[in-house]
Amino acid sequence: SGKWAKAEAILRELEDKCGAPTAKLQQVADAMTVEMHAGLASEGGSKLKMLISYVDNLPTGDETGLFYALDLGGTNFRVMRVQLGGKEGVIKQESEEVSIPPHLMVGSSHELFDFIATALAKFVATEGEEFHLPAGKQRELGFTFSFPIRQLSLASGTLIKWTKGFLIEDAVGEDVVEELTKAMERVNLDMRVAALVNDTVGTLAGGKYSNPDVIAAVILGTGSNAAYVERAHAIPKWQGLPPKTGEMVINMEWGNFRSSHLPLTEYDISLDAESLNPGEQLLCRRTCVRLLSFFFWLMEQIFEKLVSGMYLGEIVRRVLCRMAEEASFFGDIIPPKLKIPFILRTPDMSAMHHDSSSDLKVVGSKLKDILEVPNSSLKMRKMIIEICDIVTSRGARLAAAGVLGILKKIGRDTLKEGDNQKSVIALDGGLFEHYTEFRNCMSSTLKELLGEVAEYIVIELANDGSGIGAALLAASHSQYL
Ligand code: ADP
Ligand code: MG
Numbered sequence: 001s002g003k004w005a006k007a008e009a010i011l012r013e014l015e016d017k018c019g020a021p022t023a024k025l026q027q028v029a030d031a032m033t034v035e036m037h038a039g040l041a042s043e044g045g046s047k048l049k050m051l052i053s054y055v056d057n058l059p060t061g062d063e064t065g066l067f068y069a070l071d072l073g074g075t076n077f078r079v080m081r082v083q084l085g086g087k088e089g090v091i092k093q094e095s096e097e098v099s100i101p102p103h104l105m106v107g108s109s110h111e112l113f114d115f116i117a118t119a120l121a122k123f124v125a126t127e128g129e130e131f132h133l134p135a136g137k138q139r140e141l142g143f144t145f146s147f148p149i150r151q152l153s154l155a156s157g158t159l160i161k162w163t164k165g166f167l168i169e170d171a172v173g174e175d176v177v178e179e180l181t182k183a184m185e186r187v188n189l190d191m192r193v194a195a196l197v198n199d200t201v202g203t204l205a206g207g208k209y210s211n212p213d214v215i216a217a218v219i220l221g222t223g224s225n226a227a228y229v230e231r232a233h234a235i236p237k238w239q240g241l242p243p244k245t246g247e248m249v250i251n252m253e254w255g256n257f258r259s260s261h262l263p264l265t266e267y268d269i270s271l272d273a274e275s276l277n278p279g280e281q282l283l284c285r286r287t288c289v290r291l292l293s294f295f296f297w298l299m300e301q302i303f304e305k306l307v308s309g310m311y312l313g314e315i316v317r318r319v320l321c322r323m324a325e326e327a328s329f330f331g332d333i334i335p336p337k338l339k340i341p342f343i344l345r346t347p348d349m350s351a352m353h354h355d356s357s358s359d360l361k362v363v364g365s366k367l368k369d370i371l372e373v374p375n376s377s378l379k380m381r382k383m384i385i386e387i388c389d390i391v392t393s394r395g396a397r398l399a400a401a402g403v404l405g406i407l408k409k410i411g412r413d414t415l416k417e418g419d420n421q422k423s424v425i426a427l428d429g430g431l432f433e434h435y436t437e438f439r440n441c442m443s444s445t446l447k448e449l450l451g452e453v454a455e456y457i458v459i460e461l462a463n464d465g466s467g468i469g470a471a472l473l474a475a476s477h478s479q480y481l
Pocket of ligand 2: 199
């Protein structure tokens with residue numbers, strides 16, 4: 001019937017617009033390399049900030065002692081302690097996860113840091129006898145902070161902007177280490193922040209500790225970002241003395257990468273327009289499509305919005321909305337729940353996508369539970385899986401292109417005579433960890449892009465490597481060394 005034909009047409013258009021064939025991905029990777037050069041050349045030289053992390057030596061494996069780590073990510077924060085035993089490795093480690101009450105994500109800086117310091121103090125109070133702090137020494141902490149910060153030393157940094165749904169205006173421009181330190185004083189917690197690191201940098205440090213061939217880290221969780229080891233002489237904007245190792249870890253902030261080669265759709269643009277002005281229907285669809293390239297230039301964090309967990313489910317919801325409106329996909333009435341932004345979460349999307357039952361009952365029950373669509377036909381369910389597949393493949397393929405961009409920048413994308421050095425990329429984040437279709441698609445795309453070099457490039461899941469990484473960096477920058 002006409003209804004299905006229209007729905008089918010919307011689906012095919014989506015597939016067409018999200019297409020990322022090999023040649024296009026090569027262009028994206030090349031554009032990434034170009035932007036990396038530009039971001040390293042001068043401050044503000046590119047949308048890619050290419051932030052200097054002040055980490056110029058990664059863990060050696062000789063680190064010893066008790067160290068704490070704190071990881072403030074998108075939705076959770078985690079506190080951790082590790083007893084490092086030098087050559088013996090990690091002797092004991094404990095961690096606890098605390099979810100951040102949503103009102104604190106948009107409140108005041110004072111409240112957020114008080115909440116964090118209080119949770120940390122509670123955790124410190126449970127420290128058992130297996131952990132040893134030499135008498136008279138102060139506890140030290142590695143602080144993983146997964147938002148863009150401008151650092152002037154390893155143990156300080158001012159917040160550039162919030163991402164991933166956080167918006168605490170009085171914290172922007174402030175030194176987050178100072179904020180945390182003041183909050184710890186307020187709750188009488190005697191602890192020194194020895195290192196402030198982005199989660200990508202923490203994951204790189206933790207990854208390198210367990211595998212010396214690790215050269216880069218990528219996060220695919222609520223948001224997305226990457227860090228890698230750069231040669232200091234390839235960083236023209238670096239003003240300081242050359243680091244002894246000749247190397248510096250760079251936090252790319254690749255979520256803000258943009259290129260005219262990125263496959264964008266009207267759904268991505270309207271997502272952005274609305275996330276800037278919630279509740280306001282700014283643009284009618286047709287205007288939006290017509291002005292696509294113009295609004296493209298206004299968009300923030302475009303790359304992140306195409307590849308990360310916060311947005312994939314929402315893009316699917318938007319496609320379904322249009323199908324409901326224009327093709328009566330769910331019948332004559334548009335399910336009211338479908339109108340609610342972010343109601344379809346990426347974990348639900350991935351549960352549907354992985355549904356292997358013959359009647360797709362997981363899809364059916366998700367539609368029922370989340371969108372209150374009581375009856376769905378098999379044909380509908382199949383189409384929904386197809387939408388998930390298109391949106392996820394685009395994200396995973398672009399993430400692979402991003403990795404290729406890094407490999408190109410550091411000359412690991414080609415084989416060199418007599419060099420069979422492996423390059424390992426440490427991957428972390430809930431999206432990569434749990435969304436199997438995403439993970440598989442990313443791996444196979446990387447192989448497709450690399451050809452014969454593929455056997456030297458390894459993607460390794462570094463589960464919660466950033467916590468250990470931050471603790472290790474605190475250890476190697478301890479005040480007692
Ligand atoms: P953060 O990025 O906040 O530090 P995580 O790395 O744990 O936290 O990632 C959480 C994100 O991972 C969620 O926002 C969600 O998008 C994604 N995610 C979690 N579980 C799943 C799942 N089962 N399938 C797909 N995505 C998932
Ligand atoms: Mg995280």
